[in-house]
Amino acid sequence: MSERNKEILVSFIESVWNNGDIHAVNAFLADTYTIYHDPGDPWDKQTLSIDGFKERVRISRAPFPDQNFSIQTLVAEGDLVSMTWLWKGTHTEEILGFEASDKPIEMSGVTLYFFENDRISGHWQVADRLSVYQQLTGNQNQADA
Amino acid sequence: MSERNKEILVSFIESVWNNGDIHAVNAFLADTYTIYHDPGDPWDKQTLSIDGFKERVRISRAPFPDQNFSIQTLVAEGDLVSMTWLWKGTHTEEILGFEASDKPIEMSGVTLYFFENDRISGHWQVADRLSVYQQLTGNQNQADA
Numbered sequence: 001m002s003e004r005n006k007e008i009l010v011s012f013i014e015s016v017w018n019n020g021d022i023h024a025v026n027a028f029l030a031d032t033y034t035i036y037h038d039p040g041d042p043w044d045k046q047t048l049s050i051d052g053f054k055e056r057v058r059i060s061r062a063p064f065p066d067q068n069f070s071i072q073t074l075v076a077e078g079d080l081v082s083m084t085w086l087w088k089g090t091h092t093e094e095i096l097g098f099e100a101s102d103k104p105i106e107m108s109g110v111t112l113y114f115f116e117n118d119r120i121s122g123h124w125q126v127a128d129r130l131s132v133y134q135q136l137t138g139n140q141n142q143a144d145a
Numbered sequence: 146m147s148e149r150n151k152e153i154l155v156s157f158i159e160s161v162w163n164n165g166d167i168h169a170v171n172a173f174l175a176d177t178y179t180i181y182h183d184p185g186d187p188w189d190k191q192t193l194s195i196d197g198f199k200e201r202v203r204i205s206r207a208p209f210p211d212q213n214f215s216i217q218t219l220v221a222e223g224d225l226v227s228m229t230w231l232w233k234g235t236h237t238e239e240i241l242g243f244e245a246s247d248k249p250i251e252m253s254g255v256t257l258y259f260f261e262n263d264r265i266s267g268h269w270q271v272a273d274r275l276s277v278y279q280q281l282t283g284n285q286n287q288a289d290a
Contacts, residue, residue: 002222037217039253039273039275040276072182075220075225075227075257076220076222077147077222080220081220082220082227082257084182108182108184108271110255110269112227112229124217126253126271126272128185129273129275130184130275131184
């Protein structure tokens, strides 16, 4: 089961998050998707329907349409898969008050994914949003906060 | 092996990071400990000796002597254990230019630990340092960066 969940997750990240194939969400998600913990994410603590999740993907990808997650390591046990990842994207649309800059932006994070019967039903995640903030503002002085 | 690694990790977090028992490091660490990825950590990308790791614990704990990691979920496979965690501590000593404030500070993160023969040999981690920065400065406006 764990190996199968890993394969499903790799396919989900590639189709939905890297390629922006919104329709593919139907093939991967459980009936609801809960964001248990994701500080700084606008949907933190929410439980989304499949349509709600699709909207989240659209809105999240819009400022960085060429965005790419590079999976580093997967650890699976039972219904859980933990994924370390690196991310990059070009900032080509406004995000939260930061006008499009065409800057290449990098981020990293670790996400624990929850599965139910071969479907992804939620996550618990921390992303390095301080680095993103520093890259958007050009201010490196807060690196050690 | 995976269950044993989880038990070792729980004991390590409690003894070394929560209780500040520096001597206990000897019982848990491999000969070297590599910080593969930990953006914002002063030791990011370094390989530490056991003495170097002890110094990291001392320096890291000093501003928050009552600090406590609360382990949320452990996922283990082979030589790897992934840990989601919540952290809190009272800011009672200077840290990186922020004078002691006696504020309660909260943080969260996810850490992938690497094991070798029942010893911990490194980690790949992302912590929510943006939230910490906001709490230290009292500025919440960067929450969505």
